[in-house]
Amino acid sequence: MGLEATILYVDLTHARVWKETLDEATFRKYPGGSALAAYLLLKHIPRGADPLGPENVLVWAVGPLTGLPISGQSRLSVSARSPLTGAIGDSQSGGFFPAEMRAAGVEAIVFLGRAPEPVYLWLHDGEAELRPAGHLWGKVTGEVEAILKKELGDPKVQIAQIGPAGENLVRYAAIINMANRANGRTGMGAVMGSKNLKAVAVRGTNPPRPAMPREFAALARRFKELQERNPGIVEFGRLGTAGVVTSQNYQGGLPTRNYTSGVFEGAEAISGETLYTTYLKERDTCYACTVKCKRVVEIHSPEIEVDETYGGPEYETLATFGSYCGVSDLAALCKANELVNKYGLDSISCGATIAWAMEAAEKGLLDDEGIGLRFGNAQAMLKAIEMLAHREGRLGNLLAEGSLRAARSLGPEAEKLTVTVKGQELPAHMPQVKRSLGLIYAVNPFGADHQSSEHDTAYRSKPGTIFRQRLEALGITERMDGKDLSPAKVRAGYWTQVYYSALDTFGVCQFVWGSSWQLYGPNELVELVRYATGWDTSLWEIMKVGERRLNLLRAFNAREGIGREADRLPDRLFEPLKGGPSDGVALDRAEIERALDLYYGMAGWDPSTGLPTRARLEELDLGWVADLAGL
Amino acid sequence: MGLEATILYVDLTHARVWKETLDEATFRKYPGGSALAAYLLLKHIPRGADPLGPENVLVWAVGPLTGLPISGQSRLSVSARSPLTGAIGDSQSGGFFPAEMRAAGVEAIVFLGRAPEPVYLWLHDGEAELRPAGHLWGKVTGEVEAILKKELGDPKVQIAQIGPAGENLVRYAAIINMANRANGRTGMGAVMGSKNLKAVAVRGTNPPRPAMPREFAALARRFKELQERNPGIVEFGRLGTAGVVTSQNYQGGLPTRNYTSGVFEGAEAISGETLYTTYLKERDTCYACTVKCKRVVEIHSPEIEVDETYGGPEYETLATFGSYCGVSDLAALCKANELVNKYGLDSISCGATIAWAMEAAEKGLLDDEGIGLRFGNAQAMLKAIEMLAHREGRLGNLLAEGSLRAARSLGPEAEKLTVTVKGQELPAHMPQVKRSLGLIYAVNPFGADHQSSEHDTAYRSKPGTIFRQRLEALGITERMDGKDLSPAKVRAGYWTQVYYSALDTFGVCQFVWGSSWQLYGPNELVELVRYATGWDTSLWEIMKVGERRLNLLRAFNAREGIGREADRLPDRLFEPLKGGPSDGVALDRAEIERALDLYYGMAGWDPSTGLPTRARLEELDLGWVADLAGL
Structure with a gap:
């Protein structure tokens, strides 16, 4: 008996679940996460499958390190054919969900087909069942978190789900766990939505053990010392990824106004340091990680309310909704972060699509339906998120398609303003300086x-x-x-x-x-x-x-x-x-x-x-x- | 100050020597041995250089592990363009010479040009000089060992040299150190001969130290335990490489009668076990190695005398002069081993060339000048070694060219019997079964x-x-x-x-x-x-x-x-x-x-x-x- 992997198959069409064992030799070739997911995808998706059709297959995978008591191991890969790019989709998230999934005895879940009605998967200590999710459909992530924890009677249940954006097949919809961790990229939330799969709830009481416990324990002790001796990681924990706003701007690498400039006059206002001294409520972490890089912000003011349930903005969120859009209103960026986590959106593609739309609107290539899509307009930026998440109006529907598809419907001039590869919007690290x-x-x-x-x-x-x-x-x-x-x-x-x-x-x-x-x-x-x-x-x-x-x-x-x-x-x-x-x-x-x-x-x-x-x-x-x- | 390499240049044409330092970054890319030699060759040999002309460059190299107190590290690479194949030449040997060379403060020696008269290089603790070698020319390796140790006044001097075969430009001449370790393959001894370089004598009193002495010492202790727990290595030490004669024959992989069969009826007679119980005088070793796989044989009988100076036969020697040639007379194989080490020959190419010649003679394609070159004739085999080492007669000259060149001079029927790749004779591991x-x-x-x-x-x-x-x-x-x-x-x-x-x-x-x-x-x-x-x-x-x-x-x-x-x-x-x-x-x-x-x-x-x-x-x-x- 070696280290095998348990694969849970979920046939949504026929509401069947079963498990298969992947032998150790094969697991070692595809040891978890994205490789295991890609292996399973290639085994199960036919050529030419419609990303939003029942033939697409959605795989969630963790790995042989997930759930061990050490920093930086609780990560979940989700893959499928991407509705945003048509190529393979691939996304990663952290949180407590991945470790909980492994403690529940499953290394990967393969979702096949499409449920006739909304469902969620309830996986607990190796047992899996599909349950109706009609009562959850249309609800935002924070609400669903609360309802399911109550329904399942266990506050330790971990939930990964789609919000309204995934239900509405926004092509860059994310899968959100803890209401604030995202498998953001390549539209995996839309694939979930297309399958009528609202959520996965997991609870596991059997955490994995290392094969060599004595050596593992000694390594963990060494790691603790390494961490204590590393001033960089302490500072990273203090400021989170937001800490790099300043250095990116300093080197001319902070993408600004839809990637036309590498410097943003509002950089200081949206920096990690400013966030730290203003809206930061506390630091958060993933399972067993002592780095604590995650942010939690909270704002209650006459102008704006930001709910701490949805965490706080990463660097990418600050940049894509901030400098990309010319917005230096940090509270608005905190709100944008709340919205993308609440509705289930990839903050990079979402912010970048809005930035593209702002430039297109400024150039008269796009009808902004009167919301004032212009660089620097924070309220228009927030309004656009609401609209696209709900596919509200022609504009909401347009932006929900992602910048490249949207631009192509408007013509070559609009397309020239897009900043994507394979249709996926560029993140906030500029190739011009890197x-x-x-x-x-x-x-x-x-x-x-x-x-x-x-x-x-x-x-x-x-x-x-x-x-x-x-x-x-x-x-x-x-x-x-x-x-x-x-x-x-x-x-x-x-x-x-x-x-x-x-x-x-x-x-x-x-x-x-x-x-x-x-x-x-x-x-x-x-x-x-x-x-x-x-x-x-x-x-x-x-x-x-x-x-x-x-x-x-x-x-x-x-x-x-x-x-x-x-x-x-x-x-x-x-x-x-x-x-x-x-x-x-x-x-x-x-x-x-x-x-x-x-x-x-x-x-x-x-x-x-x-x-x-x-x-x-x-x-x-x-x-x-x-x-x-x-x- | 990191770990640099010292390259000793020896311009034989102008009798000049100088040293250059290879910086650590470059050394790390080409960290010794064959890679460092190839790096230096490519830097110094012009395209199309005649392997036996002064434009060819000969490089000797050790590495960053050489000379450390641990088993299996005292190895020397010698490279040049090969006179046997026309391709790059590459050969490895063990012994005490490599460790001594490093203790003398040199990681590589680059020989350029051609000395007008025979010379040898005397390298001692970083000092290098060319000395006349007229008095050594024509002498066999054992004699030169004795003369130089006396001449240099230090029994700890290590000597690597060519014998008469190298002087005579036998295309598979070897470089021999300790009179019984060979840089055998690809004719590096002939390149030395073409340069009028008879020998290199080294003495070093400054052995290298590991960069991390505490960790190195702990590793050495672990290695000692590993060795003691490994029955395979103990058995290997007992029988040497000769131990595999039996297993090769058992699986039908002992090349016999010029590679026409994989089984030899005389296998037991020439096995490592038989050698152990008959002519083995003692086991020998390389610098700091506790495995002791090397053989020393000695025979004094009315029929045959074998001098212990020249060590004892490896598996390859037993096979190429033995099963390849159909010879099951173990004493004759010990003698063949003596001759190749005495005259400076690659035992594989030498034995395989003789085996080819036996088949060609049996088929009437080659004139054996009356020595009786037939499978199984031990005396003819020994006579052939004498002849080819000295390029004696037409037959000696023919065999000195290696089997492929020799065969080509005889016609396509003879060439069909050759067993070489790129003109180098196959060793005694059969691709048919591996x-x-x-x-x-x-x-x-x-x-x-x-x-x-x-x-x-x-x-x-x-x-x-x-x-x-x-x-x-x-x-x-x-x-x-x-x-x-x-x-x-x-x-x-x-x-x-x-x-x-x-x-x-x-x-x-x-x-x-x-x-x-x-x-x-x-x-x-x-x-x-x-x-x-x-x-x-x-x-x-x-x-x-x-x-x-x-x-x-x-x-x-x-x-x-x-x-x-x-x-x-x-x-x-x-x-x-x-x-x-x-x-x-x-x-x-x-x-x-x-x-x-x-x-x-x-x-x-x-x-x-x-x-x-x-x-x-x-x-x-x-x-x-x-x-x-x-x-």
């Missing part, structure tokens, strides 16, 4: 994403910094001072993308394990996986897991005819930025094409098509995927 | 080699065996029971080739670190490198080092126009074997071609040419090599 991100935004299988590789700031870091140490363990030993997209940066981009791909597979938090604060690094991950699973693993095997996931996602897309031509950055990135340290800076098309050629070759993909080769897939034990995708 | 070896023999940049990957016996091993554990750490978790060359075996072949490539770079012994007995495994190597160097390394970085070396070698060949067409297995492997468990077994051409296609793709090389792509080279920070080789 060149390797341009490459990764372009090639990432599920559209532009800032949490799929390390950022250039790390590559430029000085010897002795924690960035350097973490990169060193990956074998990236050279410093890359230049602002260009050199071959070395392509390599670093690819290798860190592979590492981040492994992080999203083992289901560990990038703020603890990968990104800027890097509490722990690659070699610590090797140890954690070894002690958690008992596998005599190595960073080579873990990186191969990361490559396996990337190739699974890419092969999924290949089967749908999505290849290199979809790895295209938006025109806006090639237009010079205005103002500040990045004034006049633009990406260079020839540089990007050269980087793409190199990247595909490094990844073992055919540079002419951008598709994985059979040999590469065989190297990763994915011969079956080559057959499936016709590669 | 299919993945066929692939690796074909693609290995310096010709057929059995120490460039794991063998199929490991892939077929059961759970719980040490093979399985070591493969598991490399991420090879599936068992491959089949006797075919499946995609899984291609992957395992490639990954273990990469690992072995790293072993030959860090300069650690495959019998301790990699091959059948596997005392330590990949994860132990990560720790050793970390504590020895202070680098926060990982198995990912170490495997990338392995890939970097493979790509350097391959790019060297590419510059000389050597690509896929040279990755060709000899016809003999496609003819059915005769007798025993492998009766009727032959390789399948279509299977090999499919495996090659997959392999090149996995390696990131163009399947149509077999050459590294620029993208792959850039991934390994080898953009400069792509420029140099026109890739």
Whole structure:
């Protein structure tokens, strides 16, 4: 008896649930999270499935580290074919739900078909049942949290659900747990909505145990010391991701007014420091994590009420509703955060779509139905969220489609203003000042994403910094001072993308394990996986897991005819930025094409098509995927 | 001050020596041994250099682990363009010389040009000088050992040298240290001879220290326990590599009568067990190694005298002069071992060339000048060694060219009997019963080699065996029971080739670190490198080092126009074997071609040419090599 995975199948059409066991050898190849989800998707979704039709399959997955008593492990992957991009969808969230799901004895849930009426899934200690959710339909996330906890008679129940946005098939609807953690990207909430699946409630009383308890305990003690000695992580805990508003703006990398500038005059007003000294009520955390980076804000004033149930804004939320939209009213941004969590929306795509709409309206390309969609208008921004979440009016319906679909219905002038890759709106890290991100935004299988590789700031870091140490363990030993997209940066981009791909597979938090604060690094991950699973693993095997996931996602897309031509950055990135340290800076098309050629070759993909080769897939034990995708 | 490498340059033409420092960052990319040698070769050899001309460059290299007090680290790489294959040459040896060279303060020696008269290099504690060697020329290795130790006045001097075979430019001449350890393969001794370089004598009193002494000491203690708990390594120490004669024969994999059969009726007579109970005088070892796998034999009888100075036969020597030649006279094989070490010859190419000549003579395709070259004739075998080492007569001159060149001078019928890849004779592990070896023999940049990957016996091993554990750490978790060359075996072949490539770079012994007995495994190597160097390394970085070396070698060949067409297995492997468990077994051409296609793709090389792509080279920070080789 080794470390097997339990897969819960839920046939929504026929209201049947059953479990299957994934043997340890297969689990080790697809060890949880995004890789396990992609494995199950490829096994179950037919080619050409309508993302919002019953043939689409929705997979939720945790991994072999989830629920262990250590920081940064309680993460949930949700995948399906994306209604936003048509490519594979992929999203991650934290909270207490993931650990609770594992304690309930399930590593993955596969939702098939479509329920005839709204339902929710109640999973408790290995038992699963579908229950009617008619009484929950139309309700916001906070209400549903309260109703279900009462209905199930246990305040420790964890709930992940869609809000009205998911029910209304907003193409970037999110899945929300704890009413304030989002599987935000690629519209997984709309897929849930299309299946009449309102929520999943879980309760588990059997937390997992590490395979090597003594070594695990010693590692946990070492981790505690590492954390205490790391001033960066303390500061990160104090300010949360919001802490980077200031530094992004300082380097000219805070996307402003729909990505036309990298500096925002209102940056200080919406900074993590300002948030800390104004509306922050308390810090929040995920299961067993001592970093406490999550925000909780509360506002009660004559002008505005913000409910603490919905947490507080992350950096991305502050930027997309703030600088993207030219809005410097921090209270309004807190409100926007409340709304996206209440209605179940991806804050990045939502804010970015509104920013696009503001520019289009200013240019007379879009009818704002009188709500005053203009850069800087906080009230219009909030009104737009309400409208799109409920698909209210022509404008609400238009924005609910995401910026690219909306723009295409308006014509080429409007489309030129969109800032998406594969139809997914760009996050708030600018490729113009972090060149390797341009490459990764372009090639990432599920559209532009800032949490799929390390950022250039790390590559430029000085010897002795924690960035350097973490990169060193990956074998990236050279410093890359230049602002260009050199071959070395392509390599670093690819290798860190592979590492981040492994992080999203083992289901560990990038703020603890990968990104800027890097509490722990690659070699610590090797140890954690070894002690958690008992596998005599190595960073080579873990990186191969990361490559396996990337190739699974890419092969999924290949089967749908999505290849290199979809790895295209938006025109806006090639237009010079205005103002500040990045004034006049633009990406260079020839540089990007050269980087793409190199990247595909490094990844073992055919540079002419951008598709994985059979040999590469065989190297990763994915011969079956080559057959499936016709590669 | 980090861990730099000291490169000693020796311009033989102008009798100049000087030292250069390789900075730590570069050293970390090419950390010693074969990778460092290939790096230096590519920097210094012009395209199209005559292997036996002054433009060829000869590099000797050790690594950052060499000379540390731990088993299996005292290894020397010697590389140059090979006079046997025309491709890159590469060879490894053990002994005390490598550790002594590092204690003398030098990580690599680059020999340039050609001395007008015979010279030897005297390197002592960082001081280097060229000295006349006229008095040594023509002398056998044992004599030169004695003369130089006396001349230099220090019995602790370590000497690596060529014998008469190297002086006579026998194309598979070896470099011999301690008079019984050989850098055998690819004719590096002939390159030394062509440069009028008779010997290198070293003495160093400053042994290296690990960067992390406390961790290193703890690791050494753990290693001691591992060794004591490992019955396989004890047995390996008892019988040496000779121990596998019996098991190879049992599985029908003991190459017999020029590779026409996999079973030898005289196997027991030439086995490690028989050697142990007859002529074995004592066991010998390399610097700081407690395994003691080396043999020392001594025979004094009316019929035959074998001098203990020249050690004792390895498995390869027993097979190539024994079963290859149909010779079951163990004393004669001990004598053959004496002769190859005395004259400085690669025992594999020498024995295999004689075996080829026996078959050609039996078939009337070769004039044996009356010495009776027939399978089973031990005296003719010994006579042939004498003749070829001294290029005596037409026959000696013919055999000194290696089997492929010799055969080509005799015509296509004779060539059909050769068993070489790229002109290098196959070692005594049969691809017919270890299919993945066929692939690796074909693609290995310096010709057929059995120490460039794991063998199929490991892939077929059961759970719980040490093979399985070591493969598991490399991420090879599936068992491959089949006797075919499946995609899984291609992957395992490639990954273990990469690992072995790293072993030959860090300069650690495959019998301790990699091959059948596997005392330590990949994860132990990560720790050793970390504590020895202070680098926060990982198995990912170490495997990338392995890939970097493979790509350097391959790019060297590419510059000389050597690509896929040279990755060709000899016809003999496609003819059915005769007798025993492998009766009727032959390789399948279509299977090999499919495996090659997959392999090149996995390696990131163009399947149509077999050459590294620029993208792959850039991934390994080898953009400069792509420029140099026109890739």
